[in-house]
Amino acid sequence: MLIYNLAIHSYLGCDSLAPLSKASTLSKEKNTNNADDTIKDQILASIDSFIYTKDLSGKYTYANQAVLDLFEKNLADVIGFDDTHFFDLALSTQLKENDRMVMDQVIRVENEESNFIRAKNETRIFKVVKKPLFDHFGNVNGICGISTDITVEKKLQEQVNEQSYLLETMLNNIDAHIYVKDCERTFLYVNNRVAELFGDKAENIIGKKDTDILPKEIAEHFYQSDKQVFETNQKQVIEETTHSESGGDSHYISTKVPFNQPDKLPALIGFSTDVTELFKLKEEFKQLANTDPLTNLYNRRFFIEQAEKEYQRAKRYSLSMTLISIDIDHFKSINDQFGHPAGDRVLIEIAQQLKSSLRQTDILARIGGEEFSILLPETSAISAMTFAERIKEEQSRLHITGDWQGEINLSVSIGVSSLIASDKAFDVLFSRADKALYQAKNTGRNTVCYL
Numbered sequence: 001m002l003i004y005n006l007a008i009h010s011y012l013g014c015d016s017l018a019p020l021s022k023a024s025t026l027s028k029e030k031n032t033n034n035a036d037d038t039i040k041d042q043i044l045a046s047i048d049s050f051i052y053t054k055d056l057s058g059k060y061t062y063a064n065q066a067v068l069d070l071f072e073k074n075l076a077d078v079i080g081f082d083d084t085h086f087f088d089l090a091l092s093t094q095l096k097e098n099d100r101m102v103m104d105q106v107i108r109v110e111n112e113e114s115n116f117i118r119a120k121n122e123t124r125i126f127k128v129v130k131k132p133l134f135d136h137f138g139n140v141n142g143i144c145g146i147s148t149d150i151t152v153e154k155k156l157q158e159q160v161n162e163q164s165y166l167l168e169t170m171l172n173n174i175d176a177h178i179y180v181k182d183c184e185r186t187f188l189y190v191n192n193r194v195a196e197l198f199g200d201k202a203e204n205i206i207g208k209k210d211t212d213i214l215p216k217e218i219a220e221h222f223y224q225s226d227k228q229v230f231e232t233n234q235k236q237v238i239e240e241t242t243h244s245e246s247g248g249d250s251h252y253i254s255t256k257v258p259f260n261q262p263d264k265l266p267a268l269i270g271f272s273t274d275v276t277e278l279f280k281l282k283e284e285f286k287q288l289a290n291t292d293p294l295t296n297l298y299n300r301r302f303f304i305e306q307a308e309k310e311y312q313r314a315k316r317y318s319l320s321m322t323l324i325s326i327d328i329d330h331f332k333s334i335n336d337q338f339g340h341p342a343g344d345r346v347l348i349e350i351a352q353q354l355k356s357s358l359r360q361t362d363i364l365a366r367i368g369g370e371e372f373s374i375l376l377p378e379t380s381a382i383s384a385m386t387f388a389e390r391i392k393e394e395q396s397r398l399h400i401t402g403d404w405q406g407e408i409n410l411s412v413s414i415g416v417s418s419l420i421a422s423d424k425a426f427d428v429l430f431s432r433a434d435k436a437l438y439q440a441k442n443t444g445r446n447t448v449c450y451l
């Protein structure tokens with residue numbers, strides 16, 4: 001029964017182990033009177049770990065039931081045999097190395113072994129603790145080992161590692177800022193994009209509050225939408241804009257999702273995509289869609305759209321509103337005399353001149369070829385007429401020179417009309433201003449008419 005004591009002592013981490021022999025191991029069946037030994041027998045047989053001892057030549061001197069089951073052998077077929085019978089040692093190199101280390105260096109070895117088991121025809125991974133055994137004189141006479149099969153855990157761990165690596169690679173290479181923040185504003189995770197944005201390493205950001213990292217206003221700005229996630233426990237999609245000290249704006253589309261785990265503070269996962277370039281493009285497209293390319297003024301479509309809104313506002317609040325239509329006189333002959341590019345130059349100069357005369361609320365557009373319109377919200381007919389006369393005068397003072405002979409002088413005809421109570425749509429006002437313009441043309445041009 002000595003071997004059982006040794007094994008249990010070893011299992012429990014006792015350092016001093018008494019010697020044992022094959023004979024003492026095989027005498028197990030004869031020694032069953034002692035109640036303690038019976039209990040220990042049962043314990044060792046029921047332990048899932050593999051408990052064994054070997055002599056200096058590597059032959060087994062003890063093996064518990066788990067070892068016998070692993071080798072698919074009886075005790076008699078294990079005791080007195082070395083590992084070549086049970087393992088493919090070419091595929092189990094660490095096993096031999098560990099045994100040698102214990103015996104040669106007389107040390108306790110705690111390590112992992114990847115061993116190919118002949119009986120199972122497969123490799124298993126073990127966590128092993130191996131210690132030297134000593135005879136009465138204190139000389140090493142064998143080795144005692146306890147091994148635990150950790151193949152499943154190892155495979156699981158490998159899978160977890162692979163998945164975390166995959167996830168980490170994806171999170172750090174995706175074109176988005178991804179972070180996890182709890183309701184106390186502490187970052188629990190940030191990907192590399194966030195780290196780059198904040199100008200620090202991810203490990204220096206994780207564990208800190210947004211207020212420790214970001215300028216106060218920006219942190220507050222972000223926190224407003226964070227708060228909505230915590231209060232509603234609902235996903236939020238928002239557009240966020242930050243203004244940098246250098247003056248550039250950055251635009252983000254942010255999705256914030258509640259992330260609640262048991263026994264942890266409520267948190268959120270944020271995904272922010274930098275859409276600054278997209279935003280600029282969108283603005284440029286919008287600008288292009290609304291603008292006349294030659295003069296850079298608003299085009300007819302945008303003018304009508306804005307004028308309709310102003311008309312509705314004027315109607316609702318009984319506000320005055322006046323429309324001015326301007327047309328260059330004899331523009332065809334300018335083209336004919338000086339050429340089309342000169343005509344273009346004239347249109348540009350007139351547009352600039354008109355633009356410089358506007359108030360902030362006035363809306364100016366190139367309506368057609370050589371025709372312009374100005375909408376004057378909250379403006380009476382009298383004020384608008386004064387303004388129209390001023391425009392006529394200013395335009396007549398333009399003397400345009402360029403790659404052509406001489407200078408171009410011009411005049412404009414102007415029609416003015418104000419909103420009246422009976423007008424049912426903006427169109428009505430628009431066509432009345434057009435009629436006034438027609439009248440101005442018919443009365444000799446270079447004049448302002450009101451209808």
Ligand SMILES: Nc1nc2c(ncn2[C@@H]2O[C@H](COP(=O)(O)OP(=O)(O)OP(=O)(O)O)[C@@H](O)[C@H]2O)c(=O)[nH]1
Pocket residue numbers: 294327328329330331332333335339340341342343344347368369370441445
């Ligand atoms: N250079 C240039 N000419 C344009 C442009 N758009 C329209 N036009 C010209 O503008 C001229 C307009 O001529 P008309 O409609 O006969 O008017 P007008 O010559 O100004 O005569 P009144 O309006 O009656 O005083 C035409 O010759 C068009 O070809 C443009 O973008 N650039």
